[in-house]
Amino acid sequence: MSVDLRNVHRCFRCGWCKLPSTFIDYNCPSYVRFHFESYSPGGRLWLIRAWLKKELRWSDRLAEILFSCVGCRNCSENCKMRFKDEVTDWIIAAKSVAIEEGLAPPKVREFLENIAKFGNPWGLPRSQRATWISGVKKYEGDEYLLYLGCESSYLEAGRKVARNVIEVLEAAGISFGILGNEEECDGNEAYMLGEMGLFQELAFKNMKLFQELGVKKVLTISPHAYNAMKKYPARSFEVIHFTQLLYELVKEGKFRFSRMECKVTYHDPCFLGRYNGIYLEPRKILLSIPGLKLVEMKRTRENSFCCGGGSGNFVFDLLHGMESPARVRVREALETGAKVLAIACPICRCMLEDAIKDEGLEEEFEVKDVAEMILDSMKSR
Amino acid sequence: MNKKEVHKALAEIVGEEYVSDSKEDLYIYSRDPGLAEPHEADFVVLPKTVEEVQKIVQLANKERIPVIPAGASLSLSGLTIPYKGGIVIDLRRMDKIIEVNRRSRYVVIEAGVTHGKLKAFLEEQYPDLCHSLPEAPPSATVVGNLMIHGQGHLAQQYGFNSSMVTGLEIVLSSGEICRIGSCALGSYWFSLEPFPIPAGLFLGWFGATGIVTKAGLRLYPKKKLRDVEVFVVEDPNLVPEVIYRVTHTEMAEDITTSAQPYPLMFRDIVMIQIYITGDEEEELEFKRKLIWSSLRDIINSKEGGFMTLAPNMKIAFLERPMSNITRFADVLKGGGFVYCGAIIPIDMFSTALKKLFEIASRNQVTFSHTGRVIGRGHCMMFSFAYPFNREDPESMEKARKAIQESYIATLEIGGIPWKPEPPIQRVLLEKMPRETAELLKRIRSLLDPNGIMNPGNWSV
Structure with a gap:
């Protein structure tokens, strides 16, 4: 990554980046969770600039503001400026400066030290x-x-x-x-x-x-x-x-599906969807199961709302609480009337399963991965 | 109460996590993306209900602490900067769309609903209805736009957005909650009239007389099809006549103007964007034909003509809201622009444009003009816009000087600066007859005897 943080002043703080392209609701996980402008992408970039220009000193609050960015890339997706791709990179670069200067919050440091020493964040x-x-x-x-x-x-x-x-x-x-x-x-x-x-x-x-x-x-x-x-x-x-x-295996006819009457909604993981443009494959797998009805959430594909687990937050979870992104997402999934929330990412599974428990919705619906849906259909013969 | 006690009291009202006096939050809420000098707030609070707003205002009134209601703070003229410190009330957690009455064509919303959210909601649930959408980013709030007399894409047909209000709920400086319009008598929010209209005591006051917590707003028919024709003239003196003729046809949904020096293909011309809508192609064609016909002799004389739009240009013109307007902030790769939106008689278009050229040339700044016809040519918003580079003090100073001159120019040509920053508000108050300024002062004193409501704005 080659990013020049000296360009961070180019952010106008217009707020397009807080929304999905459909505008239906706020789509920045940390802004949804905290609702202070400081936790929006623009607010964060302005604070990064103020910190780098020494107008503001490092603090626990600034650390939380910076590291509660889960890197979902909704901001880069919806920013209207030519530097849109750099928005996420600027935030990562600012985290980099904080890490280099030994300023990262203890939970973040521990996360990284564990990876370095043990090969895993725990x-x-x-x-x-x-x-x-x-x-x-x-x-x-x-x-x-x-x-x-x-x-x-x-x-x-x-x-x-x-x-x-x-x-x-x-x-x-x-x-x-x-x-x-x-x-x-x-x-x-x-x-x-x-x-x-x-x-x-x-x-x-x-x-x-x-x-x-x-x-x-x-x-x-x-x-x-x-x-x-x-x-x-x-x-x-x-x-x-x-x-x-x-x-590919579905297309080759490797699986013998049985009919499975089931209403399913699919949650796009950020690192599959927005980062790498893979939206169709998981859906096509699900749609190949006879009887399965795929319903979309209001925020889907490029506009998917992140589960809040990215950038280490599946471990240190700076966004926990009643309005955590995972809980908000689970409520959105429930609105579709689906009985299964299908995922394609183990972190999403972890975040959303926990959110279902926190919301007391275990009886209403469950999280299943796309492979599990294939197995369910094969086994229901 | 000392500051710690105020913090505790605010936390008891909105919950600990929705009140902040951290320097990071205060930094953001002490400035807006324009060029106004920052002033530090003491607290930021994020209420969820009108009762919470009420309690905050009661506390502030008792303790004589200023309160500054804020939406997305995108006026670019510092209208939500806490000039005398105090409590910034960010209303965006109050974001419910409460009711749509389809047959009576109105919506009731809370103060934090964004234009984007309302647009998306209507498109999904009521595709044959729309509200007047301004060219602000979709993160701007609808009520914020009402408080500054904003204009949207239906301005040519129905006027300022604030004239589309059908009811208001307001928290007064005393903490009392008032309802204005039919909602004061019953559950319907369909009309302000035939009461005397006290809504004017709050609209356009930037929160200096009360905090609007709910608004009823007219919705309008949304046609299935929308297209744009761009009429181009070299002589700006022709623009008022073109607008007069097109508005006479009553066929256009929206009429906007633009002029800018770059790219070069746009230099020395004025473009008049004429938007038409219809439920069927035939309707569009009919409207297009009447509009063309109204301008035929200007076309024949070669003084003006319709531009052939490349597909990407057409997409840009039809985008709602237009992101190109926001993108102007990056012209100098510097994250900023300011503009003076002058509300002027249409006759003054060419004078205003000439002033814009002179100001830009004198201050060696680049510029952009966009305008929007309000009413059937009853007036228009004419913007003088200048980009600046936030990292370049010289460019900021040039833009600051150019915008000040633009405000003055607006007054010189008989216009009214739209959502002026506080120093220009003072110029306006000084320029108007003493009796008029005194009336405004009396109204303000009556509604805000302790001077706690967004002080610095409309202060006589």
Whole structure:
């Protein structure tokens, strides 16, 4: 990332970036959560400028304002200026300055230190990375390296996604293997938090390992890993998100679906959608299930409302509370009348499952990943 | 009460997380994107209900603390800057669209509803209705726009947005809640008339007489199709005649004007954008034909003509609101522009344009003009707009000087500066007859005896 923070003054604070292109409601997760202008993209950029110009000193509040940006990229999507792509990058670059100067909040520092020391943001032993998984062979020249990522290795919600993807791949007879405890963090959150040195180190380690193993295709469970690996310099392998492969398999007729009367709404993960333009594949998979009715939320595709878990917030969650983005999103999903909130990201699953519990909606509907929907349909024969 | 006690009292009203005196929040709420000097607020509060606004104002009145109601603070003329400190009340958590009465064509909204949200809501739920949408960013609030007598895309047909108000709910400086219009008698918000109209005591006052917490607003038929024709003249003296003829046809939805030095293809011409709508192609064609016909002799004499629009140009003209207006802030790659929206008689168009050229040339600034016809040619908003670079003090100073001269020029040609910044408000008050200024002072004193409501604005 090459960003010149000296250009941050170009933000006019007009506020287009707070909204989706449909204008239907505010779409910046931290603004929705806090509602102070300071937590909007424009307010944040003006405060970054004031801080860099020494008009304001660093404070806990400024730290919260900066690090509660989840990096969902709605601002860049909807900014009307020529520098629109730089808006998200400016915020990351400011986080970078805070990290370099040792100013990041303790929770953020701990998150990054844990990744550096233990290869995961919780500081859990590396040896526990793959202990939960059994019966899956390690990668040895298979067609795909299935990269699980931290959240699918350590979080129960993420493990569910991984188990479902593995079961679907096995059912389709796909040749794949995993890295087990040798797997390293993908570095996406390090990048989004502005810890570029750590990101580069993780990218280097992963690429070296993949090269040594002769990996040609990496299949990621998490859109975050997919996004990070797309940024790896001089990458010698192809990166594929699991929904992309599953859609190909659906087209090839690898699955025998049964009718499943079910109303489903799909939540676009930011790192699959806005960052990488993958909107169709997950939907086409769902629509290939006979009887499944796909209903869209008010904010969808490019205008999707983030679950609030990005940029490390799935761990340190600066946006928690009654109006947390995940809870707001769950209410929006409920409005569709769907019984299933389909996801394609383990972080989204974690955030939205927790939000459903917080909202007391466990009886109303549930979160399922796209692979699970395939399995449900196959098993309902 | 000391500051700590006020903070505690505010937190008891709105909840701890919706009151702030952190220097970061105060920094943002102490300035707007224009060129007005910042003044620091003491607190920012985010109420959710009218009762919370009421309690905040009661507290402020008792303690003689200024209160500054704010929407998106996009006036660019510092109207929500807390000139005397105090409590900035950001009303944007009050964002419910309460009711649409389709057959009576009105909507009732809370003060924090944005133009974007209302537009989106109507398009989804009532596609045959629309409100008059200004060219402000969609994050601007509808009520904020009413408080400054804003104009939208229906201004040519129906006038200022503030003349579309059908009812108001207001929190007075005493904390009393008043309703004005039919909503004062019953549950319908359909009309201000035939009462005496006290709404004028609040509209256009920038919150200096009371805080509007709800508004009823007229909605209008929204046609399925919309198109634009751009008529171009080299001689600005022709513009009033073109507008007169087109408004006479009563076929246009919206009529706007523009002039700018760059790109070069736009130099030395004035463009008149004529928007037409219809439910069917035939209706559009009929309107287009009448408008063309009204201008035929000007076309034949080659003094003006319709421009062929490239597809991307047409898309830009038809965008609602037009993002190109916002994009002007980045002309100098510097994040800012200011403009003086002059409300002028249409006859004065060419004089105003000449003044704009002179001011821009004298101050060595680039510029842009956009204008909008209000009523059937009864007047127009003529903007003198200048970009500046927030990192370049010289460009800021030039823009500041140019905008001051534009305000003066507006007065010289008999116009009225729209949403003027406080120093210009003072110039206006000095220029008007003493008795008129005294009347405004008396009204203000009556409604705000302790001078707590957005002080610095309309202060005699």
